[in-house]
Amino acid sequence: MRDSPTxxxxxxxRIGAWLLIGGTVLTTAGVFAYAGGWLTPGRLTPERLVxxxxxxxxxxxxxxxxxxxxxxxxxxxxxxxAAQAYSAAQVFxxxxxxxxxxxxxxxxxxxxxxxxxxxxxxxxxxxxxxxQQWRTGMNSMPVFxxxxxxxFFAQLQATQPTAATGKPDPAKVAAFFAAHPETGPxxxxxxxxxxxxxxxxxxxxxxxAFVFTDAHGKRQAVRWRMVPEATAAxxxxxxxxxxxYLASDLGxxxxxxxxxxxxxxxxxxxxxxxxxxxxxxxxxxRTIDAGTLVLERTQPQDSGGxxxxxxxxxxxxxxxxxxxDPLLAARSAAYANSYLRRTSEEAHWPxxxxxxxxxxxxx
Amino acid sequence: xRSDPKMFVPVARVLHWLLAAMILxxxxxxxxxxxxxxxxxxxxxxxxxxxxxxxxxxxxxxxVVRWRNPPPALPADLPVLQKLAAFASHWLLxxxxxxxxxxxxxxxxxxxxxxxxxxxxxxxxxxxxxxxGFAVLRHLHTWLALLLFVTFLAHMAAALYHGLIRRDGVLxxxxxxxxxxxxxxx
Numbered sequence: 136m137r138d139s140p141t142x143x144x145x146x147x148x149r150i151g152a153w154l155l156i157g158g159t160v161l162t163t164a165g166v167f168a169y170a171g172g173w174l175t176p177g178r179l180t181p182e183r184l185v186x187x188x189x190x191x192x193x194x195x196x197x198x199x200x201x202x203x204x205x206x207x208x209x210x211x212x213x214x215x216x217a218a219q220a221y222s223a224a225q226v227f228x229x230x231x232x233x234x235x236x237x238x239x240x241x242x243x244x245x246x247x248x249x250x251x252x253x254x255x256x257x258x259x260x261x262x263x264x265x266x267q268q269w270r271t272g273m274n275s276m277p278v279f280x281x282x283x284x285x286x287f288f289a290q291l292q293a294t295q296p297t298a299a300t301g302k303p304d305p306a307k308v309a310a311f312f313a314a315h316p317e318t319g320p321x322x323x324x325x326x327x328x329x330x331x332x333x334x335x336x337x338x339x340x341x342x343x344a345f346v347f348t349d350a351h352g353k354r355q356a357v358r359w360r361m362v363p364e365a366t367a368a369x370x371x372x373x374x375x376x377x378x379x380y381l382a383s384d385l386g387x388x389x390x391x392x393x394x395x396x397x398x399x400x401x402x403x404x405x406x407x408x409x410x411x412x413x414x415x416x417x418x419x420x421r422t423i424d425a426g427t428l429v430l431e432r433t434q435p436q437d438s439g440g441x442x443x444x445x446x447x448x449x450x451x452x453x454x455x456x457x458x459x460d461p462l463l464a465a466r467s468a469a470y471a472n473s474y475l476r477r478t479s480e481e482a483h484w485p486x487x488x489x490x491x492x493x494x495x496x497x498x
Numbered sequence: 499x500r501s502d503p504k505m506f507v508p509v510a511r512v513l514h515w516l517l518a519a520m521i522l523x524x525x526x527x528x529x530x531x532x533x534x535x536x537x538x539x540x541x542x543x544x545x546x547x548x549x550x551x552x553x554x555x556x557x558x559x560x561x562v563v564r565w566r567n568p569p570p571a572l573p574a575d576l577p578v579l580q581k582l583a584a585f586a587s588h589w590l591l592x593x594x595x596x597x598x599x600x601x602x603x604x605x606x607x608x609x610x611x612x613x614x615x616x617x618x619x620x621x622x623x624x625x626x627x628x629x630x631g632f633a634v635l636r637h638l639h640t641w642l643a644l645l646l647f648v649t650f651l652a653h654m655a656a657a658l659y660h661g662l663i664r665r666d667g668v669l670x671x672x673x674x675x676x677x678x679x680x681x682x683x684x
Binding site: 143144149152153155156159160163164166167170171172178179180181182184265266267268284442443444445449450453456457459461463464465467468469471472474475477478479481482484 | 530
């Protein structure tokens with residue numbers, strides 16, 4: 136038997152053997168460290184992205200790091216079966232699918248005034264009978280400002296309030312827009328956009344493109360939007376000085392009856408960009424009406440059904456998939472990081488900031 | 499084939515090296531996906547879940563094989579402390595290989611996520627939905643993974659120490675026994 140203790144390596148071979156062992160361990164650890172981003176501090180990670188969101192808005196323990204202010208809603212989706220020709224997802228078969236959702240305004244401050252931004256958002260989770268889910272986070276503008284995670288990060292950095300004024304440095308903001316001409320369509324929209332008095336009167340766009348797959352495996356790039364039935368005339372004008380009029384308006388409207396949106400799905404033509412949320416598709420693209428979203432209840436976000444939902448846009452049922460839009464993976468990664476932070480704070484995990492009661496409103 | 503008492507049975511050797519490759523891949527995928535906002539993130543996450551369940555199943559098979567075919571004894575002259583380390587680290591490895599996929603599965607259950615192993619295959623939840631449960635399991639998943647990586651490195655270093663320094667047959671009991679002279683002797 137060659138494997139007896141007497142065959143142990145002679146001393147002059149041992150140095151080489153130890154070096155080989157040490158080298159193997161260090162190389163493996165090095166590859167691991169590289170994969171984890173420790174050797175490339177310049178890499179944009181979910182951690183850095185969410186830290187930047189906190190730098191811009193402050194850290195509010197227990198809250199989402201973006202779209203922090205919002206309310207829970209629930210209801211259902213009545214599919215008319217029209218989208219079934221393009222997607223095998225169960226949600227598009229004729230029938231009803233339960234929905235949990237959330238309306239919010241962008242930004243990381245859960246106490247921001249509703250009038251502080253012209254954008255509102257609608258996030259939904261459809262739970263299919265087969266247990267698969269479709270989660271989507273939509274915004275009330277037709278295009279996103281930028282098309283890549285790097286540009287989004289640069290935008291956050293450029294719009295970070297300065298310590299001296301509490302407002303972004305106008306020179307940095309101007310330099311960012313000058314360096315990012317893709318923000319043009321969004322800025323054109325923002326010029327005329329006004330903060331709406333109601334969540335219920337807004338259209339909400341998916342912004343990112345997705346890919347539908349039908350029962351035969353045929354693929355079709357799509358974007359979708361929710362188009363409201365309600366009009367501004369149905370509502371009450373916000374009271375002067377009320378910073379939280381969106382939640383009260385929604386409560387009043389739902390007390391009158393359910394609020395409805397049509398789910399409109401736009402089909403891309405071959406060649407339409409699916410990898411750039413800053414570019415709208417031409418207006419003449421075919422749009423199908425897939426059914427009606429009906430919301431009938433609202434609850435506060437600290438106790439409602441949406442509280443523990445991460446509206447990750449890549450949680451998708453069979454029949455819907457992400458496109459090559461680079462923002463999708465970044466949203467998914469950053470939302471997961473934000474979700475871990477706020478659930479850790481709920482759990483009083485060591486090292487996380489303590490959850491504080493809501494501060495008094497400033498006059 | 500008559501089994502050599504100084505060797506692991508062939509099926510144990512195949513499972514060992516397969517699991518070693520899968521676990522190292524899994525650790526790199528896991529640490530890489532949480533540190534990426536690129537398109538990699540999505541497909542790494544999609545790969546991580548079915549690979550984790552595959553590891554869980556193979557570890558169970560590996561344990562049955564080990565139970566039915568006890569491994570070769572360690573060299574009689576191995577110092578007691580090293581024997582103890584070998585014993586403890588193997589228990590730790592098996593514990594972590596079982597715990598990590600289960601904690602990952604429980605963590606996704608607690609987060610209310612559908613546990614998809616592809617576009618249509620879905621596992622049932624194994625833990626009640628809740629923010630606190632999710633947070634604790636999610637942190638546990640990371641810390642156990644780091645512990646598994648350290649244990650993996652120690653296991654690899656110890657195997658090389660047995661093969662290169664002691665040359666006592668412990669490493670070759672898990673390989674195909676091509677020795678330094680280049681002859682296969684099983």
